Every structure is written in C-alpha cells, then in structure tokens.
Amino acid sequence: MSISSSLSKRDLSVLWHPCTQMKDHETLPLISIKRGEGIFLEDFEGNRYLDAISSWWVNLFGHCNPIINAAIKEQLDTLEHVMLGGFTHESAVVLSEKLLEVAPKGLSKCFYSDNGSSAVEIALKMSFQSWRNQGKLKKTKFVSLENSYHGETLGALAVSNVALYKQTFAPLLMDVITVPSPDSYHRELDELSRDYAIRQFQAMDAVLSERADEICAVIIEPLIQCAGNMRMYHPYYLTLLRIACDNYHIHLIADEVAVGFGRTGTLFGCEQANISPDFLCIAKGLTGGYLPLAATLTTDAIYQTFYDDYHKLTGFFHSHSYTGNALACRAGIATLGIFQQQGIIEKNKQLAKIMWAAVAPFKEHPNISDVRQTGMVVAIELVKNKQTREPFAWQERRGLKVYQYALTQGILLRPIGNVVYFIPPYIITEEQIKQLATVAWQGIQIAVTD
Numbered sequence: 001m002s003i004s005s006s007l008s009k010r011d012l013s014v015l016w017h018p019c020t021q022m023k024d025h026e027t028l029p030l031i032s033i034k035r036g037e038g039i040f041l042e043d044f045e046g047n048r049y050l051d052a053i054s055s056w057w058v059n060l061f062g063h064c065n066p067i068i069n070a071a072i073k074e075q076l077d078t079l080e081h082v083m084l085g086g087f088t089h090e091s092a093v094v095l096s097e098k099l100l101e102v103a104p105k106g107l108s109k110c111f112y113s114d115n116g117s118s119a120v121e122i123a124l125k126m127s128f129q130s131w132r133n134q135g136k137l138k139k140t141k142f143v144s145l146e147n148s149y150h151g152e153t154l155g156a157l158a159v160s161n162v163a164l165y166k167q168t169f170a171p172l173l174m175d176v177i178t179v180p181s182p183d184s185y186h187r188e189l190d191e192l193s194r195d196y197a198i199r200q201f202q203a204m205d206a207v208l209s210e211r212a213d214e215i216c217a218v219i220i221e222p223l224i225q226c227a228g229n230m231r232m233y234h235p236y237y238l239t240l241l242r243i244a245c246d247n248y249h250i251h252l253i254a255d256e257v258a259v260g261f262g263r264t265g266t267l268f269g270c271e272q273a274n275i276s277p278d279f280l281c282i283a284k285g286l287t288g289g290y291l292p293l294a295a296t297l298t299t300d301a302i303y304q305t306f307y308d309d310y311h312k313l314t315g316f317f318h319s320h321s322y323t324g325n326a327l328a329c330r331a332g333i334a335t336l337g338i339f340q341q342q343g344i345i346e347k348n349k350q351l352a353k354i355m356w357a358a359v360a361p362f363k364e365h366p367n368i369s370d371v372r373q374t375g376m377v378v379a380i381e382l383v384k385n386k387q388t389r390e391p392f393a394w395q396e397r398r399g400l401k402v403y404q405y406a407l408t409q410g411i412l413l414r415p416i417g418n419v420v421y422f423i424p425p426y427i428i429t430e431e432q433i434k435q436l437a438t439v440a441w442q443g444i445q446i447a448v449t450d
C-alpha cells in the first residue's frame with residue numbers, strides 16, 4: 001500500500017474532517033499532503049497542486065515561505081508561549097503596534113484570540129457589554145445581512161445567514177435582526193452597483209432608526225460576502241452604514257476575517273469606503289496562513305467604557321488559553337513586514353488585472369450568469385439557465401465536479417456550491433493565473449454537461 005493510501009486509511013479511522021459529510025470519503029479520496037512549497041502543495045506521489053484558494057483563504061505568501069519560516073524559528077528558540085493574563089511578551093506588543101499603524105484610523109486596542117469565529121464572538125460581547133457598562137440595558141440585539149457568514153460558534157453563527165450552516169442549529173441561536181443584502185448580483189440589469197447599494201440601504205436605515213434603542217451593533221463583511229457565494233457589493237453601502245451607525249448610536253463591527261490583508265485590493269476592505277469601524281475582526285491572513293491567530297481591534301472610546309475599579313465588574317472577563325501566542329504573533333509581524341517591504345498592495349494591482357483578463361471571457365459561457373471581481377478575488381457563478389439565472393439544484397453538486405477535475409490537472413479549487421472562485425496567494429504568476437483559468441474553464445465545461 002502506498003504511503004498516501006495508508007495515511008488516508010489511518011486518517012479515516014481516527015479523524016473527523018471539517019465541513020464534510022464523512023460518508024463522501026467512501027468515494028472521494030482524501031489527499032495526503034507531504035510538503036508545501038510556494039504556491040504548491042505536494043502529495044506523497046510527487047503530484048503538485050496549485051493552491052488557488054490559499055488553503056481556505058489563509059495563505060498569503062506561499063507555503064513554507066522562507067521569511068516567515070525564519071521568523072517563527074527565531075521565536076521558537078526564545079519563547080513559544082506565555083499566557084497573556086498578567087504577562088506580556090515582545091511579539092504581542094510589536095504586532096499590536098504594527099497592526100494599529102496600518103488599521104483604519106481610530107482603532108487603538110487589540111484583543112487577541114485564535115480563530116475568526118472567536119474574534120467575532122469577542123466583538124459581539126464587547127459591544128453588548130460596552131453598552132451595558134454605560135447603563136444602556138435595553139441594547140441586546142445585533143443586526144446582520146442576509147447571506148452573511150461570520151463563523152461557526154453559536155454567537156457567530158447566529159449573526160450569520162447561510163442556511164447550510166445555520167438551519168440545523170437555529171433552535172439554539174440568539175435572535176438577530178436580518179436585513180437585505182446589497183449583493184450586486186441582484187441589481188436590475190441596467191442598475192449601477194452603487195445605486196443598488198443605496199436602494200438596499202433603505203431597509204437597513206429603517207431598522208436602525210426604528211430600533212436604535214435595542215441594537216448594540218451591526219456586523220458586516222466589508223465588500224465581499226465570501227462564504228455566501230463570493231457575492232460582492234459597492235463600498236458606498238459601508239459609507240452609508242457608518243454614517244447611520246453614528247447617527248443612531250450603534251456600533252459597527254467590520255468582519256474582515258476573510259477579506260482583510262489585501263484580498264479586496266486594499267489592506268482592509270473598509271479603506272475603500274474610507275470608514276473606520278468600532279470593531280475590526282481579523283484572522284486568517286494575519287499570520288500569512290501559518291498559525292491560528294485572530295484579533296478584535298477597537299477604539300479607545302470603547303476601551304474606556306470597561307476601564308474602572310475592579311469591584312465595579314466592568315472588565316472584559318473573556319479569555320482563551322492561547323491568547324496572543326508568541327509563535328503566531330511573530331508570524332504576524334513577519335507577514336506585515338512582507339506587505340511593507342515588498343509593496344504587495346501595489347504589486348497586486350497588476351495581478352488583479354491579469355486575473356480579470358483571464359476570466360472576463362467566461363461571461364460568454366451559456367451556463368455562467370456572472371463573473372465578478374473585487375481586488376484579488378474573482379468568482380464565476382454557474383447557472384442552469386443564463387436568462388432566468390435559475391441555479392443548478394444544489395443536490396447536483398456541480399461545483400464538486402470542478403473540484404475533482406481541477407485536482408486531476410494539479411489545481412486545488414474548491415467551489416462554494418455553484419460558484420467557482422480564485423483567492424490565490426499573492427505570489428501567483430501570470431503564467432499560473434492563465435493555467436488556472438484554463439483548468440477552471442475545462443472543469444466548468446465538464447460540470448455543466450449532464
């Protein structure tokens with residue numbers, strides 16, 4: 001038996017994989033990865049897979065990046081971890097300083113955790129408690145958008161709106177206020193995305209003005225609803241939302257777990273609307289895709305609502321064992337260093353153009369209703385009927401066929417439902433983008449043919 005099949009067999013007898021119907025693996029082989037290098041993952045047979053989705057959107061500068069490797073090794077020989085309760089270390093301090101330098105202005109405190117869902121939970125809890133500490137006891141509700149996704153833990157899932165993840169657990173979840181999304185896919189044929197965003201904002205404004213007394217915060221994914229089929233919207237929606245939140249005394253939580261660190265073309269999506277949120281949630285790319293680290297950034301004004309004598313019990317009594325882990329923080333510092341030293345955001349502008357040129361012709365395909373892009377993210381929507389935009393039935397699992405075909409061609413693509421997308425590491429080359437587009441096109445052809 002080859003190493004791959006033996007590993008896979010051992011795996012299936014002891015592991016339970018994320019977001020997977022494990023029975024699928026009766027027919028769908030697990031891929032055992034031996035090593036990673038740059039944009040490639042390599043299995044035990046020497047097959048290489050171009051990681052076109054950055055291993056669930058985390059990897060920014062390639063696998064086993066020499067700069068991040070060196071930084072982690074150095075940290076490893078100095079300090080691997082110390083609890084952040086009552087203690088601190090240089091990497092946590094330096095990373096916080098550097099993050100606050102590049103984050104939207106007005107954010108001045110970092111609270112660490114170790115995954116995106118936790119960063120969201122923390123923002124929700126902080127928002128609620130901040131109002132409570134100010135005597136606003138009626139503020140107990142959160143507002144989020146249709147088709148939004150903010151994570152899998154119960155609080156984050158409650159403010160999410162993707163049925164596949166949420167429906168089963170609905171009886172366990174807190175009540176949230178859901179408003180229509182500005183998702184440009186649904187605009188009228190001749191309608192500009194900006195006009196659609198303004199039109200869709202009316203529903204948000206109505207809720208905020210009517211229920212301001214009850215609402216702690218609005219939580220939103222800036223510019224792209226990633227897990228919600230990579231749907232995109234105009235930044236002006238965020239501008240309007242910031243103004244409304246200020247007017248009605250409601251916090252704004254920007255969940256940049258997926259879109260942060262350059263995915264939208266700017267370091268943070270909020271920049272494109274020229275806004276600063278009250279809370280910024282970041283994770284995934286924060287360590288370049290190396291180690292689990294997340295942060296919830298907030299303002300001094302909010303921090304001050306917690307700052308008082310101990311016996312008043314206004315402190316934020318929330319912790320995770322690995323808060324501010326030293327190895328992860330050091331990877332974060334190295335990641336921010338690469339952005340700065342290598343002018344990544346500027347360089348990505350060219351890559352984004354190449355990505356667009358590679359996929360724009362897909363628009364003509366009879367089973368593609370939309371090809372869209374925001375910065376370093378492109379998405380291709382497969383439909384049964386181009387005119388009516390009737391989707392393929394989800395049970396047909398067309399995206400899975402693209403995934404399976406792409407693997408045979410040495411590409412890791414993992415469509416969400418019927419949406420094929422690219423979120424590559426920023427080290428991708430022009431040649432690789434072209435290859436990716438060719439394979440995606442071929443995979444789509446196979447997937448849409450009955």
Ligand code: PMP
Pocket residue numbers: 115116117118120149150151152221226227255256257258259283284
């Ligand atoms: N928020 C958004 C916008 C996300 O896309 C995700 C993960 N895909 C999360 C939160 C949750 O992050 P994690 O998987 O690290 O818990």
